[in-house]
Amino acid sequence: MRILLSVLLVAVICVTAHHxxxxxxxxxxxxxxxxxxxKEIQEVIKQPLTTxxxxxxxxxxFQCRELLYTxxxxxxxxxxxxxxxxxxxxxxxxxxxxxxxxxxxxLDADMRSSDPLTFFDTEAYVKRQDEATRKxxxxxxxxxxxxxxxxxxxxxxxxxxxHFGGSMGSVVGEKVxxxxxAAMERNSPLIVVSSSGGARMQEGILSLMQMAKTSxxxxxxxxxxxxxxxxxxxxxxxxxxxxxxxLGDFIIAEPGARIGFAGRRVIEQTIRQKLPADFQTAEYxxxxxxxxxxxxxxxxxxxxxxLIAFHKPAPQVVSGKSxxxxxxxxxxxxxxxxx
Amino acid sequence: xxxxxKKPIPLEFEQPLAIxxxxxxxxxxxxxxxxxxxxxLERMQDQYNSxxxxxxxxxxxxxxxxxxxxxxxxxxxxxxxxxxxxWVELHGDRKGVDDGAMVGALLEIDGIKMVAVGxxxxxxxxxxQHCNFGMPQPEGYRxxxxxxxxxxxxxxxxxxxIDTPGAYPGLSAEEHNQSQAIAENLMELAGVTVPVVAAVxxxxxxxxxxxxxxxxRILMLEHSVYSVITPEGCASILWRSNDKVSEACQAMKMxxxxxxxxxxxxxxxxxxxxxxHHDYQTAAENxxxxxxxxxxxLMKLSPEQVRKDRQxxxxxxxxxx
Numbered sequence: 001m002r003i004l005l006s007v008l009l010v011a012v013i014c015v016t017a018h019h020x021x022x023x024x025x026x027x028x029x030x031x032x033x034x035x036x037x038x039k040e041i042q043e044v045i046k047q048p049l050t051t052x053x054x055x056x057x058x059x060x061x062f063q064c065r066e067l068l069y070t071x072x073x074x075x076x077x078x079x080x081x082x083x084x085x086x087x088x089x090x091x092x093x094x095x096x097x098x099x100x101x102x103x104x105x106x107l108d109a110d111m112r113s114s115d116p117l118t119f120f121d122t123e124a125y126v127k128r129q130d131e132a133t134r135k136x137x138x139x140x141x142x143x144x145x146x147x148x149x150x151x152x153x154x155x156x157x158x159x160x161x162x163h164f165g166g167s168m169g170s171v172v173g174e175k176v177x178x179x180x181x182a183a184m185e186r187n188s189p190l191i192v193v194s195s196s197g198g199a200r201m202q203e204g205i206l207s208l209m210q211m212a213k214t215s216x217x218x219x220x221x222x223x224x225x226x227x228x229x230x231x232x233x234x235x236x237x238x239x240x241x242x243x244x245x246x247l248g249d250f251i252i253a254e255p256g257a258r259i260g261f262a263g264r265r266v267i268e269q270t271i272r273q274k275l276p277a278d279f280q281t282a283e284y285x286x287x288x289x290x291x292x293x294x295x296x297x298x299x300x301x302x303x304x305x306x307l308i309a310f311h312k313p314a315p316q317v318v319s320g321k322s323x324x325x326x327x328x329x330x331x332x333x334x335x336x337x338x339x
Numbered sequence: 340x341x342x343x344x345k346k347p348i349p350l351e352f353e354q355p356l357a358i359x360x361x362x363x364x365x366x367x368x369x370x371x372x373x374x375x376x377x378x379x380l381e382r383m384q385d386q387y388n389s390x391x392x393x394x395x396x397x398x399x400x401x402x403x404x405x406x407x408x409x410x411x412x413x414x415x416x417x418x419x420x421x422x423x424x425x426w427v428e429l430h431g432d433r434k435g436v437d438d439g440a441m442v443g444a445l446l447e448i449d450g451i452k453m454v455a456v457g458x459x460x461x462x463x464x465x466x467x468q469h470c471n472f473g474m475p476q477p478e479g480y481r482x483x484x485x486x487x488x489x490x491x492x493x494x495x496x497x498x499x500x501i502d503t504p505g506a507y508p509g510l511s512a513e514e515h516n517q518s519q520a521i522a523e524n525l526m527e528l529a530g531v532t533v534p535v536v537a538a539v540x541x542x543x544x545x546x547x548x549x550x551x552x553x554x555x556r557i558l559m560l561e562h563s564v565y566s567v568i569t570p571e572g573c574a575s576i577l578w579r580s581n582d583k584v585s586e587a588c589q590a591m592k593m594x595x596x597x598x599x600x601x602x603x604x605x606x607x608x609x610x611x612x613x614x615x616h617h618d619y620q621t622a623a624e625n626x627x628x629x630x631x632x633x634x635x636x637l638m639k640l641s642p643e644q645v646r647k648d649r650q651x652x653x654x655x656x657x658x659x660x
Contacts, residue, residue, distance in 0.1 A: 116601065116658035117592050121577040170657035177654070199545075199567050201577065204591045205603050208567040209656035211546060212553045215522060216529035216650045223530070239567075241518035242506075242546045247526055261518040261546075262508030266572075270508050280513060290516045 061085050063256075077297045086254050086297055088234055090136070091143040091160035094193055098301050099147035099156060106145040108178055113140065113171045117204050125202040128164070136163035140171045141196065144179040146186070150305035152312070155183035157192040161235065166196035168240050169203040173210025176244055180217040189227040189308050194245040198238020211243035218247050227311045229304060232259045232282070232291065250307060251291045252300070253282035259291075347616050350405045356394060359387050395612055398562075400588035403595075404570065406562040407541045411616040413623065415442050415457030415500045418540065421623040422448045426455075431482060438479030439469040440507070441551075443486045446498065449631045451638075454490035456483045456551055457500030460541070473542075474507035477520035480550050484524050491531045494642075496634050499537040499551040504569060506547030521550040528553040529653065532646045534637035536630055538608070539563045539595075540615075555649045556633040557603065559595035560626065561610040565603075566593035603656065605633070 059068050064083035073080070077097055078087040089097070095104050112129075119125040133139060141164050144157040157179045159166045176192065183190040199207040221228060230248030232241075234257040241261055245251075253259060260280040268275060278284045282294045295303050349357035363383050370376055398406075406412070419426045419442070429443035444455045460473035483499075490497045506517055528535065528551070537554035543565030559565060566573075573587040574580060592598065595607045608625050615622035637645060 111659050114658045114660045117590065119590055121586075121590060171659045174657045174659055201568055201573050201591065203658070204567055204593065205565055205598055205601060206656060206658055208545060208549055209603060209653065211522075212525050212529065212549055212653045213656055215525035216553070216653045219526045219530040220650065222526070239546055242521040242550075243525055244522070246516075246519040246522040260513050261506065261521070262513070266508050267510060267513065271510055273510065275510060279510075288514050288516070290519065 059087075062087075079297050084255065084296065086234065086256055088161055088195070089297075090162050091138065091158040091193075094158040095143060095145075095147070095156065097297070098149060098158075098191075098193070098304065100149065100151065103148040104145050104156070105147065106143060107182060108144060108175050109139070111140065111171050111175060113169050113203070115202075116170070116206055117202070119202040119204070121202075128202070132164040136160060138163045140175065141166045141168070142172045142175050144175045146182065146188070149191070149301060149308065152305060152308045153186065153188045154304075154308065155179050155186070155188055155190045157190075159193060159195045159240070161195040161197070164200065166194075166240070167198060167200035167207075168196060168210050169200035169207050170210060172196075172200075173207075173213050176214045177217045180214070180221050184221050184224050184226060187224075187226060189229065189311070190221065191229045191231065191304060192244060192248075193231040193233060194236045194240050195233045196236055196238070196240035196245075198240060208239065211239050214244040215247060218244055222247075222249075227308065229307060231300070232285075233257050235259070237261070237263060250293075252303065253285060253291045253294050254300075255282055255294055255296050257282045259285055347411055347613070348409070350402070350409065352398075352402050352405065353394070353613075356387070356391055359383065359390065363387065391612065399585065400564075400592075400594050400597075401570075401585040403562045404542075404564050404588055404593075406614040406616075407564045409614060409616050410462075412502075412541055413615050413619045414462070414502060415459045415540070417619060418500060418623050418626065419444055419446060419455065419457070421619065422446060422627055429486060432478045433485055434478070434481060436476070436478035438471075438476050438482055440471045440473055440475040440503070441479030441482050443482055448627060451496065451631060451634055453496045453498050453634070454486050455498040455500070456486055457498075457540075458503040458548075458551070460502060471507055473503045474505060475503065475547060475550075476507050476509075476512050477515040477517045480506075480517075480520040480524050483551050484520075484527055487524075487528055487531055490533055494533055496534040496536070496638065497528075497531065497554075498630060498634075499535065499554060501537060501539045501543050501548045501552055501565075502541030502563075503544050503547050504542055505544035506550070521546045524550040525553055529650055530646060532642035534634055534640070534645050535649060536633050536637070538626060538630065539565050539604075540626070544569060553649065553653065555637050555645065555652065556605045558606045558608055558626070558629055558633070559598065559604050560608050560615060560622070561595055562614050563595055564588075564593045565595075565598055566591050 057070055059070050059073055061068060061080040061083060063085035064080060066080060066082045068080060078089050115125050138160055142157055142159045147154055147156050157176055180190055218228065228248050229250045229252065230245050232245055232251065232253040234254065236245055236259045241259060258280050259282060264275060264280060285291045286294050366376060366380050370380065423446045427445040431437040440458055442457050442459045446453050446455045458473050458475060459470045461467035461470035487497060506521060535554040536556045537552045538558040540560050541563055545568055570584045570587040573591060574583040598604050599607050606629055608629050611618035611621045640648060
């Protein structure tokens with residue numbers, strides 16, 4: 001935009017210089033109009049680039065301080081090519097990274113929080129909601145839907161830390177619960193990518209109850225024999241970790257992600273001790289047996305597809321019917337499996 | 340039972356009442372020498388009673404919080420031993436630790452045999468340290484989980500008493516996966532096929548309280564509180580100030596009455612005037628009656644119905660448009 005304007009200006013200057021003689025022939029009205037235009041363009045150019053505009057083009061790696069071209073960073077799935085630092089990813093980008101192109105079919109897209117407590121701290125909760133929506137471009141802190149991952153059907157939920165700190169209120173709880181129910185109905189695997197600061201204080205006790213609601217739905221889901229994979233990303237804390245995020249059949253963490261129940265500062269204040277540097281990182285959790293694996297982002301989709309495929313009931317196993325044709329099918333692959 | 344022999348320690352908002360009581364005591368001492376003071380004493384007594392009534396009928400949320408945290412408030416062990424002097428305590432998570440903050444018990448109340456768990460705060464300093472000030476470690480939740488499975492196996496109803504500031508936020512707690520311990524309890528407790536009744540007797544602090552609170556019926560004592568975060572935590576995050584605790588209490592709607600209005604709990608149990616610490620027996624009796632009646636109702640349901648009842652209850656929570 002900026003470049004275009006400067007080119008325009010140069011053109012305008014050239015034109016005016018070149019046609020000085022013609023000026024007299026020019027309509028006075030036109031002359032004023034072009035002068036006005038020139039002024040406007042000059043004003044735009046005078047303004048310095050804002051940090052936001054620089055940031056849109058360049059991003060600095062938080063870890064190695066390398067300056068990265070945003071477009072390159074995006075093609076590398078928001079992972080620093082130099083030091084493998086995993087940037088935070090919003091829900092929309094995450095879906096793009098995990099779901100097969102064009103396969104995501106969103107559920108409950110219009111669901112919005114109400115204000116059950118008419119909560120007011122330094123600002124009204126309703127106002128804070130609008131602000132969060134304006135900043136993130138999302139209605140709520142989670143996007144849920146049905147999709148395909150490398151051709152496998154799956155129910156996918158992605159949380160977005162950029163919206164209200166990814167906090168879980170009634171809507172997040174309800175959407176995750178509905179997604180679980182949808183997955184159960186279709187006998188498809190459930191995948192939830194968590195990124196949250198915890199329960200949403202502004203909805204008080206109802207937020208807390210979402211922990212029980214989602215866990216209760218996951219109990220039924222687990223009983224139905226379907227696969228649930230929980231992915232923990234930077235950062236996952238509080239009520240989300242202490243409910244659905246920790247209930248996966250598999251729990252996968254992204255490298256360097258900070259995951260825990262209580263925040264680091266709270267723990268430091270409680271025990272008055274220095275905590276280890278890698279405390280509550282994905283690698284620390286792996287060391288303490290809390291996650292199955294730490295998978296870097298470029299391998300994530302592949303890993304998911306593999307896990308889903310591994311747990312897909314082979315057609316021969318479903319041999320409840322006494323049909324002759326079924327028996328035939330159930331007999332054959334068992335030998336095939338051995339070879 | 341460890342009944343409080345000592346007088347209840349007055350709370351900050353009870354100071355006017357305490358001063359009046361002191362004056363009355365002084366007057367009473369003079370009464371033997373000056374019998375004409377009897378009228379004054381009577382008048383003072385009337386004044387005391389009316390002040391008491393008006394004080395306790397206009398409690399602010401932060402006053403409820405103060406009563407819920409009163410150091411003399413009856414704790415889980417007090418209730419257990421009032422209800423069933425012969426209660427059997429069960430220890431340990433079977434994986435290496437016995438957490439003092441979580442008490443496990445076999446109880447028989449009015450002929451109903453049940454498995455009970457509850458958080459315990461501790462009275463003396465040593466006791467408090469043993470109970471970690473009522474903040475369970477993951478091992479405490481795993482102990483509770485073991486008992487839930489036991490109850491499910493032997494078709495015994497489950498009773499949970501909640502009085503905790505929250506799950507312990509510490510290094511070892513994180514290392515031993517506090518969040519998984521809570522999450523697993525939420526999930527497993529949702530799935531048991533026996534009746535579960537939970538009662539908040541003091542502080543219901545966040546996930547640490549909910550981990551033993553996924554129940555068919557949730558009761559709260561009149562002055563108890565139940566919240567998503569401690570009001571101190573809420574004030575420091577949202578107001579960025581430690582002296583906005585009162586505002587945070589108000590905004591979060593954490594008192595028994597407000598939570599009943601939100602439809603999250605089923606019943607508010609009345610306490611003796613001034614709080615349960617004024618009269619353990621009455622408080623325990625009131626709570627017992629409610630528990631027994633709720634449990635009797637629930638025991639009429641089939642195992643599948645009980646589970647469905649509980650899961651349906653939690654499925655309904657939430658407010659959205």
